[in-house]
Structures are given as C-alpha cells and as structure tokens.
Amino acid sequence: MKSWILLLVLGIFLGIFTYYTLRRNVAKVTKTPVWLLWLMLMIPPITWTGWAIKYGTRTPLPLVFGSLVVSSLLYWVLFERGRSSVKDPKQTSPTPDATQPAIQQPVESVPVRPIEPAEESKLRSCFSWSTYFIHNIEYRPQAVICRGQLRTSGDKAYQQVKENIEAQFGDRFILIFQKGINDKPIFLLVPNHQLYKAGEGKKEKLTKPGLALLLLGATLITTTLMGAIIAGVEAEDISSNPVLLLQGLPYALSLITILGIHEMGHYLTAKFYKIRTTLPYFIPIPFFLGTFGAFIRMRSPVPNRKALFDVSIAGPIAGFLASLPLLIWGLANSQVVPIEEKMRIFNIEALNPSHSILIALLSKLTLGVQLSSNIAIDLHPVAVAAFLGIIVTALNLMPVGQLDGGHIVHAMFGQKTAMIIGYTARLLLLLLSFIQSQYLPWAIFLILFIRLADEPALNDVTELDNKRDFFGLLAIALLILIVLPLPQTVARFLNI
Known part of the structure; x- marks a missing residue:
C-alpha cells in the first residue's frame, strides 16, 4: 500500500x-x-x-x-x-523569416505611434553613410526593418545608430542589430511595449528576498528528507525519531550549494552587464531528489553576444567547479560493491562509473585499485549530490535552443548555425539513448519542450573574441566527457 x-x-x-x-x-x-x-x-x-x-x-x-x-x-x-491551424489564412503579410525579429510581442494592439511619413526622414538621418548606408525601410506589424550596407565594425555601428535613434525617438523603440538574408546585417526597430504597460514609471520589483528565502527554506526541508532516505534511514524511523533527519543534511547542503552557485553565476554576470534579473529561486518537491533545481529570470534584453556568452557559460562552469571537490570527497568516502548489487538510492543499480568518461576518470583517480571492472560504487550522500551537480551541468550545456549550451553556440556561431547545431545535438542524443537508455528522457525533453530558436541579443552581429571561442569549445568538450561512455580500450587499460 x-x-x-x-x-x-x-x-x-x-x-x-x-x-x-x-x-x-x-x-x-x-x-x-x-x-x-x-x-x-x-x-x-x-x-x-x-x-x-x-x-x-x-x-x-x-x-x-x-x-x-x-x-x-x-x-x-x-x-x-x-x-x-494557428496561422491566419487571411494574413497578407509574408511568412516570417530570418529577417524578422525572433522576439515575442503581445498580439493585442498597443498605443505605440508608428513612424509617420514625415518622420521617415528623421529615421534615415540616424544612419550615416560612413556607418551604415541605408538602402530601404520596410514596415512590418512587429518591427520597422532598415536594410543597408555596413561600412564599419558592428560594435561601432550599433552604438552610433542606437544613440541617434534615442536622440530622435527617445525610448519608443528597442533597437536590434542582427543578420538577415545572405547574412547581411539589418537593423530592426521594435516598439517598446514595456513603456506603455500599466503602472508606467514604476519599475517592477524583481528582487524578492522574502520569497527567495521561503523557497530556500522549503527546499532545505525537502532535500534533507530525501537525503536521509538516501543515507539509508527508513521513513518509519524518521517519524518516531526526527533527529535522524540530520543524516540528510550532508546531501541537502551539498546539493543546495551546487545549485545555488550555478544560479549565482548567472545572476552576478547578468548584474555585471546591467541586465535586470530576478534572484535565484529554488523549486522544492517532497519526493525524488527533493528539488527540481533553481532558476532566475532575466527581464531585460541581452545587450550583445559577448554578454550572452558570459551570462550563459557562468552558471554551468560555476556549478561544475562547485561539484568537483564535493564529488572527489564523496567518492573517497563511498563504498565499492559488486556491480550486481542494488543500491538504496532510487532502487537502481550501483553507479557504474564507466558510463561517463569524466566520472570514470575521477572515480579511478580517487579510489585507485579498489575500483575494477566488476565493481560499482555505492555513493556517499555528498557524492550523490555532486553527481547530480555534474548531470545538471551536462543538461544545461546541451547546445539546444534556450538552454545554456544553446545560448553559448548562438553567441559563438550565430543564430542560424546554432539552430543547425541544435537539430544535430537532438539527433545525436537520441542515437546515444539506444546505447545508454538513461539519456532517452533527456532526448524526449529536448525534442518536446526546448525550442530551437533562441532570442537574439540587441547587437546580434558582433562576433566573439578568440578567448571566448576557446572557452566555448572547452564547455562543449566538458559536455562530451560527461555524457559519453568510457571507451573499452581505455576501460581495459584502467581496469574499470
């Protein structure tokens, strides 16, 4: 029952x-x-x-x-x-393509005055021939598209045009600079709907420390409960002796620390770039892992691809660096068991480290000769939390859509190439799931719930520097080390 x-x-x-x-x-x-x-x-x-x-x-x-x-x-x-069936058959405007802004706008009409014929000359004056020589202006329901020829660096062009637009039109528009057909840069003026929302002049209060602390406290309770179960405490014993719950604290504190550092990496980097963002919020659940993780929400556009890259990579790297020492300590305090023996954690088989190159190498480095080909690891609760931190890192680094990895490849290669990479990553993960079935839920989640199209940065043309490209490739390499199984040749050499 x-x-x-x-x-x-x-x-x-x-x-x-x-x-x-x-x-x-x-x-x-x-x-x-x-x-x-x-x-x-x-x-x-x-x-x-x-x-x-x-x-x-x-x-x-x-x-x-x-x-x-x-x-x-x-x-x-x-x-x-x-x-x-969502498409309106009476719609006369052309089907949206890569030249239109990939940002969501409200469908209902808003009191934003469109550019009138008399104002077009003011708009054209914002584009100097030495910066961005404008060819034509198109009026679409969601944006005004300005096509022309870029004559200087993307950064310089965006800053100059942005200053001119603000001087002529104030804050009526959000200026987006992205690549259109044939990868030619175009400017888009998107009506600033936020300006006309109710409560104009009153900024939304994003930081709600009371709510953040309440969710943190609830998550500490649920993860402590699950940590005690992971540590081998029976539910009946907890009800008769609540002090046994303290055995769940190592797991709870480790997991909350890892998830919190991950989100603080995003939060602090976003604040550095003056992006309006919420505090990190935890999601408590009274079963499974004790939490569905944590999240922040950014409420203002990302200024450029450099900021997009830095904000996106900061979370997974911070979470991974927090997980690494905890995993090593947890492995050192774990027990080796025959690979057929069952663990108490989630009623699954004991961890076989050869299912991940990174986990296998760290396990062999920590346990040495104790770990052999017929041995699995009954993880210490701290190691369980750190292992979950590594899994969270891998999931976030998947180069698909609006995941951190999707943002990273978008910043590195541009929006169109990032979508191709996202398609490929979905397919490869689906194929990998036939070798390691635990990845099948990941593949289904990415296919059904994660959109391939990523939101553009305001300046989505200026490319990254070589240093960021290098760190982006390192992040992709880290993902591969986590999700791919240890090759048999290496496994035999290490006796795993």
Missing part, C-alpha cells in the same frame, strides 16, 4: 508539473487542447505505474521504449496539427 501511495503522489506532482509547463510554453503556439497534449505525455508514466501496481515488478524495457515512442509520435502529430 505504501508503494501505491508513493507512486500516486509522484504521478500527481509529475502531472501538475507537466500540465503547468504545457500551459506556459505550448498553449500559445498550437490550438490543440492542452489537456489532450498533456494526456499524450502522461501515457508513459501511467503505463509504467499501472504495470508496477498490477505486477509489482520493474516495467519491461520493450514496454518502456514502446510507450515513449507512441507518446512522442501522438504528441508531435497533435501539436503540429494545432500549430498549422
């Missing part, structure tokens, strides 16, 4: 989270009812839970893969049918 209750609670929270995610991210782009899309996504957990309740055994692998494939196909078909 207790296992039934646990499965039902887990299913309820998973269902609520999935429905909320669909309502927030998918309902705007498809007419398919959210409840129907939600039902398609819930096919696998419902199937697995039903099997476990009826037969009391682990779900067979064919049923796992079959339910995931059926769920994904049905979701994709319904989503695409609904998305195609």
Whole structure:
C-alpha cells in the first residue's frame, strides 16, 4: 500500500508539473487542447505505474521504449496539427523569416505611434553613410526593418545608430542589430511595449528576498528528507525519531550549494552587464531528489553576444567547479560493491562509473585499485549530490535552443548555425539513448519542450573574441566527457 501511495503522489506532482509547463510554453503556439497534449505525455508514466501496481515488478524495457515512442509520435502529430491551424489564412503579410525579429510581442494592439511619413526622414538621418548606408525601410506589424550596407565594425555601428535613434525617438523603440538574408546585417526597430504597460514609471520589483528565502527554506526541508532516505534511514524511523533527519543534511547542503552557485553565476554576470534579473529561486518537491533545481529570470534584453556568452557559460562552469571537490570527497568516502548489487538510492543499480568518461576518470583517480571492472560504487550522500551537480551541468550545456549550451553556440556561431547545431545535438542524443537508455528522457525533453530558436541579443552581429571561442569549445568538450561512455580500450587499460 505504501508503494501505491508513493507512486500516486509522484504521478500527481509529475502531472501538475507537466500540465503547468504545457500551459506556459505550448498553449500559445498550437490550438490543440492542452489537456489532450498533456494526456499524450502522461501515457508513459501511467503505463509504467499501472504495470508496477498490477505486477509489482520493474516495467519491461520493450514496454518502456514502446510507450515513449507512441507518446512522442501522438504528441508531435497533435501539436503540429494545432500549430498549422494557428496561422491566419487571411494574413497578407509574408511568412516570417530570418529577417524578422525572433522576439515575442503581445498580439493585442498597443498605443505605440508608428513612424509617420514625415518622420521617415528623421529615421534615415540616424544612419550615416560612413556607418551604415541605408538602402530601404520596410514596415512590418512587429518591427520597422532598415536594410543597408555596413561600412564599419558592428560594435561601432550599433552604438552610433542606437544613440541617434534615442536622440530622435527617445525610448519608443528597442533597437536590434542582427543578420538577415545572405547574412547581411539589418537593423530592426521594435516598439517598446514595456513603456506603455500599466503602472508606467514604476519599475517592477524583481528582487524578492522574502520569497527567495521561503523557497530556500522549503527546499532545505525537502532535500534533507530525501537525503536521509538516501543515507539509508527508513521513513518509519524518521517519524518516531526526527533527529535522524540530520543524516540528510550532508546531501541537502551539498546539493543546495551546487545549485545555488550555478544560479549565482548567472545572476552576478547578468548584474555585471546591467541586465535586470530576478534572484535565484529554488523549486522544492517532497519526493525524488527533493528539488527540481533553481532558476532566475532575466527581464531585460541581452545587450550583445559577448554578454550572452558570459551570462550563459557562468552558471554551468560555476556549478561544475562547485561539484568537483564535493564529488572527489564523496567518492573517497563511498563504498565499492559488486556491480550486481542494488543500491538504496532510487532502487537502481550501483553507479557504474564507466558510463561517463569524466566520472570514470575521477572515480579511478580517487579510489585507485579498489575500483575494477566488476565493481560499482555505492555513493556517499555528498557524492550523490555532486553527481547530480555534474548531470545538471551536462543538461544545461546541451547546445539546444534556450538552454545554456544553446545560448553559448548562438553567441559563438550565430543564430542560424546554432539552430543547425541544435537539430544535430537532438539527433545525436537520441542515437546515444539506444546505447545508454538513461539519456532517452533527456532526448524526449529536448525534442518536446526546448525550442530551437533562441532570442537574439540587441547587437546580434558582433562576433566573439578568440578567448571566448576557446572557452566555448572547452564547455562543449566538458559536455562530451560527461555524457559519453568510457571507451573499452581505455576501460581495459584502467581496469574499470
């Protein structure tokens, strides 16, 4: 009965989270009812839970893969049918392409005065022939597109035109500089909707320390509870002796520290570039890992690709550097067990380090001769938290869409190339999941929930310097070291 209750609670929270995610991210782009899309996504957990309740055994692998494939196909078909019906057949403007701004604007009309014929001369005067020689101006529903010939560096052109636009039009427009057809730079003037929102003159209060502390405290409680279970404390013993909860603190404090440092890396870098952003907020849950992680939200545009790169890479690198010493210490205090023996953590097999090049090398470096080809690792709770920190780093470094890795490749190679890289990364991860099945949920998550199109920086033309390109390649190399299994030749050499 207790296992039934646990499965039902887990299913309820998973269902609520999935429905909320669909309502927030998918309902705007498809007419398919959210409840129907939600039902398609819930096919696998419902199937697995039903099997476990009826037969009391682990779900067979064919049923796992079959339910995931059926769920994904049905979701994709319904989503695409609904998305195609969103387009207005009476729309006379051309289909948006790479020359139009990839930013979301409200559909309803806003009291922004368009550029009148008498003002076009003022607009043209903002572009000098020695900076950006303008050829023509196009008026679109979402932006004014200025096409011309760049005659100086991207940085200099953007700064000069921005100053001229502000002198002539004040803050009526947000100026975006990005590459259009044939990679020719274009300027876009997007109406500044924020200026006309209710409460004009009152800036939104982004930093809410009370809420941040409340969520942090709740997450400390839930992760401590799960940490005690990971440490081997039975739930019945906790209810009779609450002091046993203290055994969960090493896991809780380690995981919160790693996630907090990750988000503070984003937060502090964003503040350095004067990007308005919220404080880091943790997401507590009373099961699984004790938390769904933490997040910040940026409420102003990223000024350029340099800032986009720095803000994006700061989080994963900071989180990885925080995880590394904790993982080494945790491995040193872990126990080696026969590879067939089961762990208490999540009722899965003991960690086989050869599933990751990085984890295998760190495990061998820490445990030495204790680790051999027939040995797995029963992780210390601190090592569990650090291992999760490494996994979070890898997931965030995936070069897809709006993940940190997607921002990084966007900053390095530009928006169009980043989308191609995102397609390729999805495919490669899906292929890898047939070798290591634990990556299949990742692949499905990236395909169903992460958009390939990334938001442009205000100056999306000026490229990065060589130093940032180098660190970007190092981040991609780190991702490969985490997700790829240890080659058999190296495994035999290290006796893993």
